[in-house]
Structure formats: C-alpha cells, structure tokens
Amino acid sequence: xxxxxxxxxxxxxxxxxxxxxxxxxxxxxxxxxxxxxxxxxxxxxxxxxxxxxxxxxxxxxxxxxxxxxxxxxxxxxxxxxxxxxxxxxxxxxxxxxxxxxxxxxxxxxxxxxxxxxxxxxxxxxxxxxxxxxxxxxxxxxxxxxxxxxxxxxxxxxxxxxxxxxxxxxxxxxxxxxxxxxxxxxxxxxxxxxxxxxxxxxxxxxxxxxxxxxxxxxxxxxxxxxxxxxxxxxxxxxxxxxxxxxxxxxxxxxxxxxxxxxxxxxxxxxxxxxxxxxxxxxxxxxxxxxxxxxxxxxxxxxxxxxxxxxxxxxxxxxxxxxxxxxxxxxxxxxxxxxxxxxxxxxxxxxxxxxxxxxxxxxxxxxxxxxxxxxxxxxxxxxxxxxxxxxxxxxxxxxxxxxxxxxxxxxxxxxxxxxxxxxxxxxxxxxxxxxxxxxxxxxxxxxxxxxxxxxxxxxxxxxxxxxxxxxxxxxxxxxxxxxxxxxxxxxxxxxxxxxxxxxxxxxxxxxxxx
Numbered sequence: 001x002x003x004x005x006x007x008x009x010x011x012x013x014x015x016x017x018x019x020x021x022x023x024x025x026x027x028x029x030x031x032x033x034x035x036x037x038x039x040x041x042x043x044x045x046x047x048x049x050x051x052x053x054x055x056x057x058x059x060x061x062x063x064x065x066x067x068x069x070x071x072x073x074x075x076x077x078x079x080x081x082x083x084x085x086x087x088x089x090x091x092x093x094x095x096x097x098x099x100x101x102x103x104x105x106x107x108x109x110x111x112x113x114x115x116x117x118x119x120x121x122x123x124x125x126x127x128x129x130x131x132x133x134x135x136x137x138x139x140x141x142x143x144x145x146x147x148x149x150x151x152x153x154x155x156x157x158x159x160x161x162x163x164x165x166x167x168x169x170x171x172x173x174x175x176x177x178x179x180x181x182x183x184x185x186x187x188x189x190x191x192x193x194x195x196x197x198x199x200x201x202x203x204x205x206x207x208x209x210x211x212x213x214x215x216x217x218x219x220x221x222x223x224x225x226x227x228x229x230x231x232x233x234x235x236x237x238x239x240x241x242x243x244x245x246x247x248x249x250x251x252x253x254x255x256x257x258x259x260x261x262x263x264x265x266x267x268x269x270x271x272x273x274x275x276x277x278x279x280x281x282x283x284x285x286x287x288x289x290x291x292x293x294x295x296x297x298x299x300x301x302x303x304x305x306x307x308x309x310x311x312x313x314x315x316x317x318x319x320x321x322x323x324x325x326x327x328x329x330x331x332x333x334x335x336x337x338x339x340x341x342x343x344x345x346x347x348x349x350x351x352x353x354x355x356x357x358x359x360x361x362x363x364x365x366x367x368x369x370x371x372x373x374x375x376x377x378x379x380x381x382x383x384x385x386x387x388x389x390x391x392x393x394x395x396x397x398x399x400x401x402x403x404x405x406x407x408x409x410x411x412x413x414x415x416x417x418x419x420x421x422x423x424x425x426x427x428x429x430x431x432x433x434x435x436x437x438x439x440x441x442x443x444x445x446x447x448x449x450x451x452x453x454x455x456x457x458x459x460x461x462x463x464x465x466x467x468x469x470x471x472x473x474x475x476x477x478x479x480x481x482x483x484x485x486x487x488x489x490x491x492x493x494x495x496x497x498x499x500x501x502x503x504x505x506x507x508x509x510x511x512x
Contacts, residue, residue, distance in 0.1 A: 032081050039083055040402050042076035043067060050078025052228060057221030059387050060496060061415035064088065068416060074400040080228030082110075084390070084409045087399070088416040090423050090447040096399055096412050101454030104399075106392035108409050111227040112218060115234060116247050121299030122459060123307070126394070129291045133300060136292070137459055140276045144191055146462055154190050155467055156359055158183045159474040165199070166479065166509040173484035173506040176320055180471075181208055181313045187467060188308035192301045193257055194272030207253060208309070210246035215310050217243040219386070219498035247302070254298045273301065308460050311384050312467045314499050318382035319375070319472050321502050323481040325492045326430045342432075343481055346371050347512070350477045360473035362466050368473070369442035373435035375468055379450040380418045381430045386500050388414040388452055414449055423447035479509040 032045060045051050055063055055077065064086060067075060073092035077084045087096045096104050107124045108114065117124045122133045145151035162183040166174065179199075185208055186196040197204035217223055222240040226233040233240065261274050270276045277297040284290040327341045353367045354360060365372045393408045404410065419427040423445060424434055437443045451458035458464070475481070483490065484506050494500040 028081055032078065032083075035083065036076065036078075038403065039076040040074045040085055040400075041071050042078075042086075043071070045078035048080065050080050050082070050228070052079060052224060055224070057224045058219070058496065059224065059411065061383070061387050061413070061500075064387060064413055065416065065419075068413075074402060079224065079409075082228065082409065084411055085399075085402070085404060087410065087412045090417045090420045092400055093412040093414070093417045093449070094446065094453070096410060097449070097452065097454040097456075100397055100399055103393055103395060103397035104391045104410055104412070105455035106394040106407070108227075108390050108392050109407070110230045111390075112223045112230075112233075112240060112243070115226070115230060116214065116243055117299050117303075118295070120296045121303045123303045123389075126392075128289065129296070132291045133296060134459065136277075136280060137300060137304070140273050141191070141460070141463065143270075143276065144272070146466075151191070151463070152362060152466060152470070155187055155470045156474070158186050158196070159471050161186075162471065163474060163478050166475075167511055169509065171508050171510040173508055175504055175506050176509070177317055177504065180316045180320075181309065183471070184313040184316070184467060185211070185305070185309045187312075187463075188305055190272070191308070191463075192273040192304055194261075194275065203253065207250065207305070210249050211306050211309055213246040214243050214306060215498045219496065223498075250302050250305070251298055254301050255294075258294065258297070273304070304460065307458070308463065310499055311458075312464045312471075314384050314501050315379060315382060315464075315468055316471055317502050318384070319378045319468075320475070320481055320507055321490060321492065321505055322378060322381070322430055323476075324483045324507060325490050342374065343476065346374055346476050347480075350473060354477065358474075358477070360470060360477065362469055364473075365442075365469055369436065369440060370432065371473060371476075372442045372469075373432040375472055376435045376444070376448065377430060377432045378472075379468075380424075380434065380448060382500065383415050383418050383450070384499050385414055385450060385452070386496070386498070387416075388412055389456075391456060412452070414452060417447050417449050420447050475509070478512060480512055482508045482510055484508055 028047075032050070036042075036045075043051055043054055046053060065088075067077070067086070068088040073087065073089045075086055075088070077086060087093045106126050107130075109119070109126070113124045119125055120129070122130065122137055125133060145154075162179055165179050165183075166176070182199045182204070185204070189204075190196050199205075217240050220239065222233075222238050226240055258274055258278070261278060266279060267275055270279060274297070277292070277300070281292045281294075281297070284292050323343050327343065349368055349370050350360070353364060360368075388411065391410045391412065393404050393406055393410065395406050397404055399410075417423070421427050424447065425431065426434075435442055435444060435448075451461040451464070487506075490505050491503045493503065495503055
C-alpha cells in the first residue's frame with residue numbers, strides 16, 4: 001500500500017514537472033512569435049530549436065541562398081530563441097556594413113567564440129576594449145612594416161622557403177596543403193613572436209593543429225548548438241570541447257614566449273607585436289580605463305595567428321587547385337601563338353614584367369593586370385570566409401526598412417555578395433574577366449568584399465593581400481602546376497568549416 005502511494009506521488013511529480021516544462025516552452029515560443037512581428041519575415045521557427053533543424057545546425061551558404069529566394073534580401077532566422085537577421089545581396093549587405101557601419105559594429109555576447117576568447121582580444125570584443133585593442137593592432141602592424149619593404153621581405157623569404165620545399169619533391173605528386181599552411185603561419189609568427197619556426201618543430205606543428213581545430217569547430221553544428229544554448233553546451237561533452245583544449249595549448253605557449261621577451265628585456269625599437277604590447281602595458285599601467293594587460297595580449301596574438309594563417313593559406317590552396325581545375329578557361333592570342341591555359345597566361349605576364357627577376361613586389365601588381373585579376377577571382381569564387389562573422393547592433397537602427405533593437409544579431413552574408421547575379425557576369429563560374437575591362441586593364445567591383453567592410457573589416461586585410469600576391473606570383477613564376485599522371489580532373493567542391501576549404505588534392509610542381 002505504501003509502495004503504491006509512493007509510486008503515485010512520484011508519477012504525479014513527473015506529471016507536474018512535465019507540465020511545467022511544456023508551459024515554459026509554450027511561453028517562450030509565444031514570446032518568440034510576438035517578437036517576430038517587428039522583425040523581417042523568415043521561415044517559421046519550431047519551439048525550443050527555432051530554425052536550427054531546417055538549417056541542419058549550420059549557417060551554410062547554399063541553405064541561406066535558398067531562403068533568400070523565398071524571403072528576399074533581409075530575413076530572420078531563429079537560433080533557438082535568439083533571432084538572427086540575415087542581409088543578402090550586394091545592395092543589402094553594403095547598406096548594413098557601410099551605411100550603418102557603426103551601428104552594426106558589435107559582436108554577439110554569447111556563443112562559442114565568446115566562450116573561447118573570454119571576450120578578450122580583437123575578434124569578439126565590444127566597446128572600449130575592442131576600440132583600444134583594434135587601434136593598437138593596426139598601429140603595430142604599420143610599425144612592423146605593413147605596406148613597406150620590411151615586412152614584404154619577410155613574406156618573400158617564406159615564399160622562397162616554400163619554393164625550396166616544393167622543388168625538393170622533384171616534380172613528384174604532393175599535397176601542398178601542409179607546406180602552404182606552415183609557410184603562411186611563419187609569416188604571422190615573425191610578426192607576433194619575432195621569429196619563424198622550422199616546419200619539423202613539433203611545437204609549431206601542434207600550434208598549427210590547434211589553429212585548425214578551433215576554426216573547424218567554430219563552423220560545425222556543435223558550434224551552432226553552442227551559440228543557441230551556451231548555458232547548456234559548456235557542460236555537454238562533444239567535439240566542441242576540443243576547442244577549449246586547443247585554446248589552452250596556444251595560451252600556454254604564448255605565455256612562454258612572453259616570458260622569454262620579458263627576460264630578454266625591452267628593445268629600443270620593438271621588433272614584434274609582443275614587444276610592442278609589453279611596452280604599451282608599461283606605458284598605460286596607471287591609466288584607469290586601460291585594457292592593455294597580459295590576457296588581452298595573449299588573445300590578440302591568438303586572433304592574429306588564427307586569422308593570419310587560415311584565410312591566406314586556404315586562398316593559396318584554392319589558387320593552385322584552380323590552376324589545374326580550369327586550365328582552358330579561355331583562349332588568348334599572344335606572341336604569335338594561342339595560349340590555351342590559365343597558368344601560361346599568368347606566366348607569360350610574369351616573365352614579361354619581372355624580366356628575369358626571381359622576386360615580385362606588391363607594387364608590381366599595377367603592371368600585372370591579368371595576374372591581379374586571377375588572384376581576385378580566386379578570392380571571389382573561392383569565397384574563403386563563407387558567409388562571414390556574426391555582428392550585433394550596438395544601438396537601435398533601421399536597416400532596409402526594419403527597425404532592429406540593440407543587441408539584435410545580424411549576419412551580412414558575404415557569399416551572397418560575391419555571387420550576386422546582378423553584380424557578376426558569371427557568378428558561379430571561375431572567370432578572371434570579372435576584374436578586367438574591355439581593354440584588359442584591371443578593375444574592381446563594389447561587390448568584391450572578401451574581407452567584409454565597415455568598422456569590422458578584417459584587421460589583416462592588407463597583410464593578406466601582400467601575402468597572396470607574393471606567394472602566388474613566386475610559385476607561378478618558378479613552377480608549372482600540373483596534375484599527376486593519370487589524373488584528368490579534380491574536385492572543386494568545398495569542405496564546409498568556418499572557412500570553405502578544398503578537398504585534399506595533389507599537384508606536381510615542375511620547375512620551369
């Protein structure tokens with residue numbers, strides 16, 4: 001009798017808890033639908049998970065493209081109970097990023113990225129911290145020679161190291177991915193640490209691996225679920241937890257580098273970002289509103305290392321792949337013969353302009369319109385940054401006729417700009433003519449926004465442009481890029497991560 005009573009009480013308690021849970025979900029759903037009245041239209045969300053199921057828990061460019069067909073150039077998605085306003089197409093995105101640059105300069109305060117960075121550094125901070133850190137980062141890059149021959153020579157040195165690594169393969173098939181990643185990572189290592197690493201250095205290899213781990217997890221379904229339910233996911237086991245381990249490794253390594261810099265003492269003229277930052281800490285230590293401390297320094301180094309490696313290395317991987325994937329993109333008549341390959345056209349221009357020199361300088365791009373057009377088309381067609389990074393409104397703002405409240409998340413979809421059919425003649429085909437006028441002169445487009453725009457434009461944009469140009473021209477000037485014997489085509493579809501990366505492939509870099 002007692003057991004029956006206990007069972008009935010337990011069952012009643014379960015019913016009460018279930019009813020309470022249903023009521024909470026129902027109330028939240030009603031609130032969500034009520035809030036949706038003032039937001040742009042979008043697909044109907046489900047209780048609790050919003051549109052995550054329809055999105056397959058990813059902000060995939062193809063999915064966002066299909067939704068835009070139904071709902072137009074501004075629409076709302078729900079990540080759980082949090083609305084995300086998506087801007088689609090060149091006109092809509094430029095309106096958000098440029099016309100309302102300041103209002104849309106925030107970052108969401110919850111999510112996986114914020115949990116990883118503890119809202120430090122540059123990439124995920126807001127307000128006073130972000131302004132101080134970004135201003136310092138830009139100033140330091142300029143002081144270290146960005147845009148000058150000093151930093152350019154470092155890039156050229158790494159390009160020569162990459163050439164030597166490829167030449168050592170003697171034209172045999174090789175996957176260039178690791179060689180490219182390590183070369184690019186060494187450029188940013190020289191900037192932040194003041195020295196490069198051997199490609200065989202296990203510490204350096206682990207840093208690169210951690211870098212890739214963080215980038216991968218930020219773009220996965222686990223990352224989206226974390227963004228929607230941060231209060232739950234920080235305790236749930238899963239692949240996303242490896243990002244925290246990777247961040248801890250990078251933090252520990254950078255602390256050791258900082259300690260070495262402190263032991264060596266300050267230089268009269270700082271040689272890397274850590275030296276500049278240590279000097280800035282000392283300079284501002286008595287200022288009450290300073291944000292310059294070791295924690296922000298560590299995160300700034302990580303931000304620059306991740307961003308400075310991932311996008312440039314991935315762009316170069318796509319560039320070499322496209323050289324063999326689209327060999328007969330068009331025919332050109334030059335020097336009395338038909339040039340039928342993309343690579344030959346680039347090489348002919350390089351041979352003519354460089355005139356025997358082994359090195360190209362960034363200023364040479366003015367005399368290399370076709371090569372410059374190819375590099376820009378790699379960035380447009382490859383769409384490395386995918387849809388870009390989430391932003392948030394720092395105050396109430398009206399965008400495309402809709403009033404968005406403070407802290408509303410906004411996604412300016414960069415993919416929709418780089419493939420806008422109203423801006424590009426052949427948006428889904430690789431075509432360097434997108435950046436050439438009828439006379440063969442280089443020309444750009446307002447829809448070329450691979451680095452985003454406005455207040456949150458990529459901090460390392462100029463460095464990335466230098467690296468892409470120097471690495472690409474050096475490789476094409478020294479090698480013929482060919483497919484291995486017996487291979488007639490390659491996979492040009494992408495692997496969806498935080499960035500869009502090529503599937504593994506092999507090429508033969510045959511010395512010219």
